[in-house]
Amino acid sequence: MSLMPVDEALTKLLSGVKPLETEYVPLESANGRYLSAPLVSTRTQPPFAASAMDGYAIRHEDISASRTSLTVVGEAPAGHGFAGTVGTGETVRIFTGAPVPAGADTILIQENAEREGERITVLENPAKGAFVRPAGLDFSEGDVLLQPPLKLAYRHLALAAAMNHAVLPVHRRPKVAILATGDELVRPGTEPGPDQIIASNHAGIAALVEDCGGQALDLGISPDEPVALANHVRRAITEKADILVTLGGASVGDHDLVQSVLGQEGMDLAFWRIAMRPGKPLMAGRLGGTKVLGLPGNPVSSLVCGLLFLKPLMQAMLGQTPEQSGPQRAILASPLPENDRRQDYVRATLSRSANGDLVVTPFSRQDSSMLNLLAKSGALVVRPPHAPALEAGAEVPILVL
Ligand SMILES: Nc1nc2c(c(=O)[nH]1)N[C@H]1C(S)=C(S)[C@@H](COP(=O)(O)OP(=O)(O)OC[C@H]3O[C@@H](n4cnc5c(N)ncnc54)[C@H](O)[C@@H]3O)O[C@H]1N2
């Protein structure tokens, strides 16, 4: 049986995927969304030369080597500039954020001034231009300050607000319909029958979808029965899901119906069966405008395939370049056997040695049903096909979880 290499499958999955269209969201709802168009400033900031300190706006040329005395001719709090001009021998009381009045070019901080009535004495001479923020110090009207690809975070939102954008263009969130399959499954919180288990994959994949900036749509659990399965699949299409994720039923058993039902519904199969462990039965295709990703049922296989395939697919739909930085590296704490033809993603704990190196310790058991170990893992050690046996101390590529 031929198995497709992981990289080839990923390239196939992402080929032709375009970023989703733009929608406009209020600034308050834009945190974590993905910017879809460059953001040009509508303002210059600060819009005027502004004082950076509380003190006195002075003409630097007025200050002599000795203790200069100046006359206070007005006041400029933030939001209320001084309308006149500061003449020779004059000063204006000024506060942080206020426009520096005409005629003045320097701010004397109040700690360095002695005030008596309407006179001040300069106790320590400032440098020319001290504590004046020139107009446009931060940015100018017309500057392109934020550009895709960008996941908007608090820093970008503050900047967008300062640019006076109350509404931002972002990519629509991919709608990801998630359908579990299997007679043995019941929802968390319900009592399973004697031969049943709790469906766990859905919760993990839905959280991954949300983490990646998508919108999870729960299609529930379909029994292993073609008509019921087809009806669930059709719901993903009526709901105009961008991606349909099926969970389980992807392998070769008599009750693994997902691929045949999707085929009957008109799916174009892109690939099935990948040279990876866990995740061999992974399947992908397209059903009309919906991308289909058939994840294996084994819980660890499901989540690892979600990380390696669903995440980059969603990133591409959000205009992101899927992380190309490649794996990090760490020191192996225990030996690993020679690998076979499947690329292995070995669950491992992650720690730091005394000298600061990342250290990975693989779990001795790697069964793809063991969610407990995945939850305890800090990394996956990536073992390429046919990688030779390794001793403790070898450097290995890892994906940090
Ligand atoms: N003869 C062969 N058998 C199997 C092969 C194979 O190549 N030849 N591949 C194995 C591999 S590898 C995997 S992975 C599994 C995946 O098979 P399916 O995708 O068909 O998954 P199911 O059979 O439906 O379920 C497998 C396992 O996972 C449990 N499961 C399913 N869905 C969920 C869920 N939503 N939450 C929690 N657990 C779930 C299910 O009860 C089964 O125990 O096939 C191997 N077999």
Ligand code: MOO
């Ligand atoms: O490839 Mo399966 O994912 O071993 O469990």
